[in-house]
Amino acid sequence: MKVTLNWIGEFLNAERLEPENIASALTMSGTEVKKVEYIGDKYKDIVIGRVVDFSPHPDSSKLSLCEVDIGSSKLNIVCGAKNFKKEDRVAVALPGAKIKNIIIRKNKIRGQISEGMMCSEMELGLSSESEGIMILDNNCKIGDSFSKSVGLDDVVLELEITPNRPDCLSVIGIAREISTLIGAELITGKYDFQKRLNIDSKFKIEIDDYNLCPRYSAKLFRNIPNIQSPQWLKNRLILCDVRPVDLIVDLTNYVMLETGQPLHAFDKDMLYSNKIIVRRARKGENIKTIDDSIRILDDDALVIADEDKAVAIAGIMGGKDTEISENTKNVLLESANFYGPSIMRTSKKIGLRSEASNRFEKKIDPMLTVFTIRRFEDLLEKVANFKTEECIYDNFKKVKRERKINLRVGKVGQVLGKDIDAGLISGILTNLKISNRIKDNIIEATVPSFRYEDLEREIDLVEEVARIYGYDRLDSIPTSASNRRGKYSLYQKTIKDIRQALCYIGLVEVINYSFISAESLKKFKINLEDGYKNNVEILNPINEDFKLLRPMLLPALMKNIKDNINHNIKDIGIFEISKVFKKNSSGKLPFEINMLGVMLTGKAAQKGWDEEERAFDFYDLKGILEFICKRYYPYGSLRIKERQYRFFHPRISGIVNIEDLDVGIIGKIHPVIIEETETGQDAYYMELDMDKFINNIKETKKYKFVPAFPSIDIDLAIVVDNKIKSEDIVNEIKESGTELLKKIRLFDIYRGEQIEKDKKSMAYSLSFRDDARTLKDTEIEIIVNRILESLGRKFNARIRE
């Protein structure tokens, strides 16, 4: 919200408001000042001039030579506009002035001296377009500074008003805050309007539900003057980001900015009768609003209606049919109070937020309605010398708007960590217009109407005291609870360690949005796989790409490698640890599973001066899997169970099984998907359920004495059918290798000329050891023979000579 200091100054009994001090005091008391804008500076060296005379430029039919009186002297100015006449008051930019970032200089235009420039509204930044120069009111004093003459000698404060302070959404509200902060008296008009309420019954206001509309006040203005708003008023609106329209609209806006109470002006003659009804909309009832849209309403929307139809959506926007126009003669001014949550709901439902709805949402003080009408009358009288009728119509079901709260002085010290003197607390509350008295270390406070919604409890008053006392004056106190021991849980520690370990072995961590499109799931055929089918759907996604919560990380990681390949980074190892989501039964929160995804593509090793190039393949990925596994399952068995997934290569696709628990999947991305996603190179992917992986870890690490006797290592190469799996051979070797066999390591696979077609040679290194003695070669020979025998029997294997 923007307010100007001059405007605020009208309500404060203060000599001078120092912008920086005011800004800092507001910020440090909870009304953050985002920006301080010195408007006057923009109009430096622009003064009021009087056109003395003008004649055509000798060399140009478009230009005129003007003589302009600026009080201290008369200037010759070449001007391209035609819309002025002798004696007009104009804004003259003198040499040195800055107009649209260009510095004005004395120069020659087509051979004629020009000592300045007569400015248009656009050039002065007062409108986005304008024809001709700006003609000012004849009351403007020649030679005076332009900004001062038209109310632009001002400072604009841009404020952030928190939702608990609807009272601060107004110039008077801010003036009230400042009055508390700097100790200056707040002056608002004291109007005695009781005598004027409902003194005639020419107009009727009917309210169906006082819960939704606690108060509706209105006033008739007949034969309104058909004049423009004065420049100063327009300028104030412009400074507060409101576009001037016509006198009545400008005044409703101006007064709303000033008091915080939204007003709406109806063209009285367009209303069906002398009656306003505040009621719920009929289901499906529609209304054309002033922005020319047809709005279809639900029966929980509140409307302002005449006896024929809805003429406004209460608190949100007026109707087109009853809108003020240049032909409007009689105006019905509405100043009403609507129930915030209802306005919020309707505004959300029809997707329409307005300055008014934004204010009503936050619950406005119903005491403001008539006061605001009075301000409107005052201003109308001031700018148009217009006297109105006496009667103000007011339908108000009186509600209690005063609240008593007891504040314990001790509580203030308890919450803030610093004891504050009762007298000081009482003084702060008094400055906040909260009347109070001290009684036995308890302050009995009475909250005024304008803070009724916000200040309900003792703690609310503690906050008021704290923010005015100043947070910077409160002590910084080490917390006594800090003698506790902080730590990561085992789960958290493991996640952190896995992340770190994966980085150490060369992977880069990515983080993607949790959202995915249905199309993407389809593209990866994930939608066809059981276990990934039940997706969680967002009701109001940003767009189709963000429609679902992802059931797996694969598509995002594929996109990551593709994007990077497009940037010519082609050798990539990435991982992500994020939640994936699966639908639960209705009404329950979805399942969230913490998933680790790893993807490899491109080269595992670049060609180097001493290294051979090598592409990533399945075994690089499996190596990473084994690496993680060994850290946490030093004695656990890891198996890849063959299982086809539609997104994996049909022959390179499996389930990761650790200690008989399926914890993930691993495989090569299906070539068709590589093609369809235009990735252009093979990729390998693995996904591990971190919850299962970590929760299944057993504390198995135990000390075993370091072997004292040497081992005997035997190399064994056997020839078997190509289709025999290494895993089966190893299991068989283990079976017949006795407990003396401590380690088996595959060190070579050979296929080729030296052995038959369809066969392969598998070479294993076997390590035998006894913890109690040195083994003899002869006993190992017996074991190895037994191994060979069983391999021969099982796999038709023979030893390779």
Add this chain to the structure above:
Amino acid sequence: MSKKEKNIDQLEKKIKTELDNFTRELETVKNLIELDKIRTKYIGKKSFLIKTLKNIGDLPDDIKPIAGKKSNTARNKVESDILKKEKIFKNIEYENKLRKESIDLSLPGRSTGTGRKNIISQVVEEIEEIFIGMGFEIAEGPEVETDYYNFEALNTPRGHPARSLHDTFFISKDILMRTHTSPVQIRYMESHKPPLLIIVPGKVYRRDYDVSHTPMFTQIEGLVIDKGINFGNLKWTLETFAHEIFGKDRKVRFRPHYFPFTEPSAEVDVSCNICGGKGCRVCSGSGWLEILGAGMVDPNLYSFVGYNPEEVSGFAFGMGIERICMLRYGIDDLRLFFENDLRFINQF
């Protein structure tokens, strides 16, 4: 001169001549092979000194000890001189050998992995460690939440004006993507008794997408509840944190603010490091950079979790991780964090 003295004198002279010859010859030795020859000549089996020592038994008894001692001393000298010389030659030989083994040290080393932890994880872990050092534990909660935990139990019932500050993704009428990590406060309080000190890192979601908003971002929430916790404790904790993460030289200030679930509430700023507090484009002229929101836990919350507000009190705080990264590294587009351009990630 007695016979004994004469014999000894004779032996001494011979030894001296032998040593003189040895010293002279040793000086001319050029390599290990020549040194070996000298070794054989002077302390080999057939050398004078060794023969003398071997035959010492044949000498008269009164000469034996002196002769033995003299020849032994001589032999030791020869031996040690040869060893010294040998060391020198060996060193030279090594040097010559190693000289030939020189490599180009400027060649690049064989590559190991160049992995990188995501900047968000780095900063989250850094913050976690700061708070762990202050006695905090780490709690987590679901990213998809109920309206109750995300709003209702945090003093933000339906129709509350603060709801419009959070543009929410809905899964159903009552289930939504959490808009902050604060629901974990309620969940944790429900299942734990004070004293408690936790921080809660995690992803949060809001329906917004532009240069300064992404539909998902990362928050860290903090909660401290115990007997007698006050605003001064909040100030100390967050000042300590700000100094740890941004540096001891940065000023920290607390500004009153509003959050539905804390009271009194504050926003915390650190002095701008770009302009040193004078005001610049980065801090939009204020000299301060907002880093987090905080406040004393609103007593109403305790009624949702069964604590007695007259017995315990506490404070809570929350911060956006990406924002802290942006302030620290001068990153100007929030969307970069989730584009996963390796050229971005690998910078940190």
